[in-house]
Amino acid sequence: MISDDLVQLFQDELRELLDSLDRGLLDLRMNPEDAGLIDQVFRDLHTIKGNGAMFGFAELSAFVHKFETAFDDIRSGRARVTPEVIRLALAARDEIPGLVEGTPDETGRRSGILAALSAVLSTDIPATQPDAAPVDLPPPAEARTEAAQLAFRLTGPAFELGQRPDLLLAELAGLGATDFKADVTGLPCLEMLEPSRCDLAWTCTIPATVTDDDVAEVFMFVDAKWDIVRAPAAEAGSAPVVAAPASPEEVVPVAAAVAAPVVRAVPSRAAPEAEPPKAASSRGGSGATVRVPADRLDALMDAVGELVIVEARLTELARNSRDSALMATAEQITRLAAGLRDATMTMRMVPMRTLVGRFRRLVSEVADKLEKQVSFVVVGEETELDKTLIEKLADPLVHILRNSLDHGIETAAEREKSGKPVEAVVELTAQHAGTEVLVRIRDDGRGMDPEKLRAKAVSQGLIAPDAVLSEQQLFGLIFEPGFSTAATVTELSGRGVGMDVVRRTIEGLRGSIEIDSVFGVGTTVTLRMPLTLAIIEGLLVEVEGERYTLPMTSVQEIVALPADKFTSGRAGDFLDVRGHFVPFLRLRNAFDCGGNPPDAQNVVIVTSGDTRIGVVVDRIIGTNQVVIKQMSKLHVGLRTISGATILGDGSVALILDVPHLVALGRQKGNIPNRSLAA
């Protein structure tokens, strides 16, 4: 039986192959003539088929075989890539996961797709394409009228390369070949026998329906000499041949094949035992990387997190001890821990590419549905982010892209009227900027009209008719819950749910989102994400002996609380920061810390989006490396706390959720008498 590990490996590899297939098909749509891309698609299909057969997914293998056969017409130049071909190929690709899971195809969709695909390809012969260069094309495989004789032998050190004649025979049998015979004339005497070489040759009869190309495909990845002899009765008979037993039970190891050259037809799912292992798959370069389950990386990250905490504790103890030897050792540990931490975080980094494949697909489908011509450009595919972050970014980015395509990009007619190229451009850029990653989605669509936004916001009661808002603030309105300017609600977007969810998700990941737009020219949405979710830089503060951590990325500045604001007075809790009124929140009151405030208090100014609030604390302790621990299910309802961390002395400090604190402070600023204790 196939072990779970192997199945997992198959699944992992399948996912990669499907991604690669997606990429290949979509790129091919852009460059339909690119032979390299066609080959890549073909290779991916072939590997999927091979893997499927090896792991016993017979149905998958059969399906992909037909898919692949259709594509072979393109590869050999008998058919051309058209958007319709790509569309059908993508549909066929989507059937593959279902085939692996064993989902039945009740409506006959699968065979329908294949039929449509081969129909499209067969009508699309070069003859109808006058610009095709027929000279370069190999003669189309003429259908033979009668069965032919195929003779073949493996060349080179076949067994050393892990080639499996049994699988070849099985594949040929799958094509309908019969009457297999082994040719033992090539066998040397025992002392001359080279175990890595396959000295046997075979002949078989192939039916008329099998083309030369079908046979070529069987031998695609094999060093073999093969020949098809039209007349079945030709020279084949001159060699002494041994008839192959038909029974698949007849298992003979390779070594024994020398003494008794018996050929067996091995069903593809039989586990090979006496055979040499299959050589490394055709996907090269695997020597440099190791596949590691994600949970092992998580465990490593946890251990490193604890190490960072213990290291902080050790440093504190060493400093207090004033023992120079201990301090030197602690310093060394600090350095090593930092190195280990960085190395571990790097290991968790995955390139944006893993996401982008999905997006290409999405953009092309949505654009088709909307009947808009869109070219999707990706810059910085290799930019790396923490894997957890990548997973969580997918949904927000999908939403932004959909919005862009649906609302941002005009119809072809509109674009023509405004003098823009009919094909719109949507560009996704990812780049590192310090400890952040910037992900930007830019379109050259109609942009947003600040006046229209204002009118909509006024009519929805979000802002007062005479409110003075900057363009930035007006654009920010689209992140408000329930705000949508789309005149009609379409299947894709326009319900006004979404952008607020997008912002919440992004802020939940300690990132921020900005939107910028020039009316008539286009819109840019920028996401700023932290590089990692596991360890952040924090500002440790103290209120009534309790310590809290604020993420450094949201801290803007620290000011002293003016003496006249020590107790909440009539003037309200506002602070004048260089001419700007900033509402502030007394953490002591908000968190019911009790006690009396000390003589000097500090205000930490934090930002979320374009809103700033002050957080009044007793004391600033300093910055620290914070290993983030999630709060348990018993505390998930607390919106103002996003997690916890363990300090050098082993105690727990809570991490404050700045967006929610800001919301709390803003609410308090607007409605001064409203109690905070909800």
Place this chain on the structure above:
Amino acid sequence: MNAMVTSLLKDSSEQRLTLVTLSIGAQMLAIPADVLYEVLDPLPTTRVPGAGDFARNVLNVRGSVVPLADLAFAMGLTRAPQSDRRRIMVLDVAIDGEPSTVVIEADEVHEVVSISRADILPVPATMATWPPDYLLGLYNGPQGFVLLPDLGQIFSTLATKSTAMTL
């Protein structure tokens, strides 16, 4: 956990249950030994502002931040005055089906006992002070009745309540 405890009580192939007994105030309780991860001396705690009365604090248990759940509050028991016999018990339970680590405080942890399944009695209907599904049953120990709290049920119910809070 809930399902596990329930099956522990119902699965007739296992005739005896291994329980750990503890006191909260004057009341003896027993929890299945296999949910108990360890018993520790009290550790410093950190208050969680805005958290409900059931889990006001968190603490650091071997590098993890774990909530300190107040079983006495959940079950309406009165705690004994502070003493050096007080212990914390680290439990692995499922809260809403998610495996979680929770710490409870016991005024005293007693011993590991083996109880025959047949000795466990259903909760009398007259014990109206209890939320009905917080108890799995009880048995008659040497010093009076010992209650078997349904930890999974208690934690799941109170987790749902705490999620409803707004601060």
